[in-house]
Each structure stands twice: as C-alpha cells, then as structure tokens.
Amino acid sequence: MSKKVLIMSASTGGGHNRAARAIKEELEQKSIDGIPIQCEIIDSLKLVNNTMDKIISRGYEKSAIYTPKAYGSVYRFSETTLISKNEFKDNLLTSFMAQKFRKLLKNSKPDVIIGTHPFPMIALSTLKKHQNSYSSPTNFGDTFNKHYYDIDVPPMISVLTDYTTHSTWIQNEIDYYIVGHEYVKELLVFEGVESNKIKTFGIPVEKSFLSNRDKQTVLTELGLSPDKLTVLLMGGSFGAGNIRETLVELLDINRDFQIIVITGRNESLREKIDKKLASHPHDKNVCVLGYTNKMNDILASIDVLVTKPGGLTTTEALLKDVPMIVPYYIPGQEEENLDFLSNCGAALRTTKKYTLSVLLKVLIDDSSRLDILKRNIKSIRKFKSSQNIANLVIDILEKDKQPQ
Template structure:
C-alpha cells in the first residue's frame, strides 16, 4: 500500500507555497516498496476557514506593504517571555484550527506531515499533545477535548523558510526541523531543540529554477544590453519595500548601469513607477515588469540585486550567485535574514552613512568587490534541499517503527 504525505502550507507570502511545491516535486518521484508516494499540498488557512484565510493572508500582505513596523512589533512581542515557547497551542484559535485538522487527518490518513508554515504545525501539535489515550480521562480544562478521541497523528516535520527561528516554529511534538544553514540549526539548539532533530538541508526550491536560458538572450528580450552592468530592483511578490524611493536614488547615481524594476503583483506600484519615468530625462535604461515567472532566467542574468530579504528571494539569489544590497526589509524575520546574510558576507546593508549610492558605486568601480561577495555566497548556498528532504521522508516511512533512529 502506498504511503501518503501531506504538506501543510499557507499563503502568507509566496515562499511557503513555493517551498511546498519543491518538496512535492521530489516526493512524487520517490518509491517505497515499489509503490509511489502520494503527496498533497494543503493550504491550511483556506481549509480551516475562508474568512480566516483572507484576514491572515491579506493582512500579512497589507502590513508588509503599508505597516511593516507594526508587523515587526507583533513579531518581537511574540518572541518575549510574555509568550513562552510551546504555549501558542494553548489558545482558542489554535484549538479551533486543530478541530478542523482532525477531520483532515481522519479522511486523508497521512503517514507523515510536512509543514512549510508554522500555523498548521502549531494546531497539529495541539492534536498530538492532546491525542486521546484509551483508559485516560479527558482534561476538563480543554473545551475541545472530544475532538482528540481515537486520533492518530503521524510523524511531523517543519521546514523553516527563513534564515532564522521564531517561537511559533518550536513545538515539542515535532519530529524534525529542516533549516537553511548550520547557523539556524545552532539557533534552534540554543532554544532547547535536540540537535538530532535538526537537518541543515537548506530552503527548498523547485528544480526548474536551477536551469536558465542564455544571459544575452534574456536581457535582450527585456530591452536591456547584455554588455552593461544590470541592477535588479524588487520587493518580493507583493512589491513591498521603498521601491519608488530607492529607484529615485538609483537614477541619481552618476555611474553607467541599467535598471530592471520588478513590482510583483503590486499593479498600483507599477503604474506609479511608469508615470514617474515619463518625466525622466537621464541616460539610464530602465525597464519595468510586473509579476513574472521567469525569475530563474532573470536572476542568472543580472549583476546586483537590490531587494528586501525574504527567505525564498534570498535563497534564489544565493543559488544564482547574485550579490545583494539590502536597503529595506519588513521588521521581524526579514531583518534577521539580513543579519544572516551580513554575518556571512553575502550581502551589503545600507545605513545612514553607507547609502545605496556609496555601496553601489564601490561595486561598480571595483568589480573585485563583487567577486568577494560571490565567493562568500558560494560558501553558504545549499543545493539539493528538496531532494534531501524527500530522501529523509523515505527513510522515515521505511522505518516507521523506529522514528527516533534517525
């Protein structure tokens, strides 16, 4: 009988779903006892409640674009002693999610669960923590205790999609954590997680991303010169960050380079930038794109990336050897991603003195500085994350009776 894996994701940013797709791609190519592995991606917030999904997913998008400082404040509050680790599961919202997930578990009967977002894993940890044990009385303090009766929760694995940790990811009931780098593993160990549970495989990306077309062809199609230094300015799938203001800074830099701006799904931002460029009388070649599914080609064709440091954006840039300058970020996990990149010498961060203009001029005037950044990038990037995750899943499912063996 074939084994079944559920991948629990959520649409708060594009990275969680992209990581889920990368894992599914590899798992569907695996076999156990000559039987293919069944694999299904579940958008957990949509499964629980469409209204909740809209509130949380769109709320994240809006806060990322319009109120990033407020988002950062909530992020930092949840890391303080006011909300201790492993206690996120003890609230009504989590219990409500757990109730919905019980039906999913009983229907799908998965042999293993992978989470690329912390919310569903908190709820599933609630189920595992409170799973009904025969001959034991229910806890009268748990208003949803009846939903745990006769429930079997399979092994669970969380895939962290940023180069940092957060209390929401850390749950005693999890069997494995997949992280982007050994530094992140050490962060989890410092938080009390058993080091044997943590695998530093990297953040997974789809295999198709690793291939790309010829640089000259790609730049020519974009209306850019293959022979000129190319700067890509972007802000993730939502077009977040001070992109408009940053473009103004770039236009004022007295060096010869060309600019590609990608605004993602932020059509309003794209319109504003295009209107702004109508009055631009300088010599720089600037091209503007909205959402594109050609980032594998584009990142392989540019020289410098100016962006906010989202987990998947950062990973994709590292895999393509692209030096980064980070002038803006959403406070919280992106700020900590920037800490990681800076500590590894893989990106430059702007400050009040070291402005974007100063940093970019030095890179243009001294190309050896770009080579140093690329060398550092090569030392930390990790290929084959999704393949390694899939192999670990096969090992676990082939040895279900002794999950702690690994």
C-alpha cells in the first residue's frame, strides 16, 4: 500500500510555495518497498476559503508594499507574552481552518504532514491537541468530542522558511522542525523546543535552481558585458521595497558597473522604472526585467545583490555565493533574516551614514572585500535540504512499519 505525504503551504509571498515544490520534487523520487510515495501540495488558505485566501495573501502583499511598518508592529505584538507560543489554537481563524482540515484528513488519510507555513500547522495542531484530550471520555461532552476528533493526525514536520523563529511556528504537537542554520536551532531551544526535534537541514530549494548556464552566455543575452561588475537590484516576487529610489542611488554612483533590475509581477513598478531611466541622466547600462524564471542563471552571473532579505531569496543568494547589500526590508521576519546575515558576515546592511553608495564603492574598489563575504557565505550555506527532509520522511514511514 502506497504512503501519502501532504505538504501544507500558503501563498503569502513566494517562498512557502517554492519550498513546498522543492520538497515534493525530492519526495516523489523516493519509495517504500518499491512503491512510490504519493505527495500533494495543499494551498491551505485556498482550501479553507477563497475569500480568506485573498484577504490574507493579498493583505500580506499590500502591507509589505504600502504599510511595512504596520506589518512589523503586528509581527512584534504576536511575539509578546500577551500572545505566546502554543496559544494560537483557540482563535476563530484556526478553529475554522481545523474544521476544513478535519475533512481533508478523513478523505486523504496522509501518513506524514509537512508544513511550509505556520497557519495550517496551528490548525492541525488544534486537531491533534483535542484528539489527545478526549482519548478517554468521562462524560457526554467528551464522548461527543471524541467522536468529532476521531481522526488520525499523523507525524507533522514544520519547515521554517526564514532564518529566525516566531511563536506561530512553535506548537507542542509538531514532531520535527527543519531550520536554516544552527543559530535558528538555538532560538527554538531557547523557546523551549526539545533539541532532538530540530534538524538543521537548511531551507529547501528546487534542484533546477542549483544548475545554471555560464555567465558569459547569460549576460550577453541580457545585453550586458560579461567582463563588467554586475549589480542585481530586486525586491521579491511582488516588487516590494524602495526599488525606484534605490535605483537612482545606484545610477548616481561614480563607478563603472552595470545593473539588472527585476520588478517581479509588479507591472506598475516596471513602468515607473522605465520612466525614471528615461528621465534621469546616467552612464550605466541597465537591463530591466519583470517576472523571470531564470533566477538560477541570473544569480550565478552577478557580483552583488541589492535586495530585501526574504527567506528564499536569502537562501538562493547563499547557494550561489552572492554577497548581499540590504537597503530595505519588511519589518518582522525579514529584519531578523538581516540580523542573521549580518551576524554571519554574509551581507552588508545600509545605515544613515553607511549608505548603499559608500558600501558598493568599497566593494568595487577592493575586490578582497567581496572575497571575504563569499568565504563567510560558504561557511553557512547548506545544500541538500530537500534530500535530507525526504530522508527524514522515509525514516518516519519506516519506523511506522515496525511492530509496536
């Protein structure tokens, strides 16, 4: 009989779904007793309710672009003792999600659940918590609840897609946590998670990302010189960050380099960038792209990445040995990703005095500075995350086969 794995994701930013696809890709190459593992990605918010999905997913996107400080305030409030870990299970949203997931588990009967977003894992933890609570009913109410919660919630794995923790991720019912680095493991241990539950496999990326064409071919196709220092400016899948203002700062730097700008799915931003390039005097060769599926090629062909520090963007830059300068971020997890990168010496952060212009000039004038950043990157990057997660799933499934 085949084994089934559900991967619970959500479309709040691109990273959760990309991590889910990377894990699915690897799991589908595995088998138990010669039978392939079935693997399905569930967009959790869409499963619950399309309206809710639009409110939460688009709400995240809009707040990231237009009101990042407000988003950061909500993020920090949810980390306070007023809303502490393990206490998200009883709110209306997670209870509503739990009802939907109960039906999913009844129909799908998965053997393992992997979560790349905290919301579905909170809801599933709600089911598991109540399942355990009513295992021995003592009254009619408990008997009813035992019948309602009479579902098998299988082992659950949470994959943290940032280089930090948040109280929403931490639930007693989670069996394993996958984190990006040993520093993140220590953060979870500090929050009371058992050390043996935490695996420092890294954040998963798809295998196709790890291969790329040669730099000369890629830059030539973009109308750029393979021999000139290349800076990539971007701001995530929906173009968040002060990209237009940052581009002007780059154009005004009196050094010889070329620029790639990626605006993602934000067509309005691309139009504004094109207008700014036409009106602002400069001597730089600039290539402007919208959404692209060639990030594996582009990141392998540049010298410096100027961006906001999303979890997957950060991971991809680390895997391609690309030093980062971070002039903007969404307060919350991205700010803490930047803390991680800075503490590891893998990225430079701008300040009021240490501007993008100052930092980039030093990197251009002294290439050894770039080499230092690259050495630090090599010391923290982690390959084979997806493979290690898949092997952990196999271990869980094999253990489940053994007689109790």
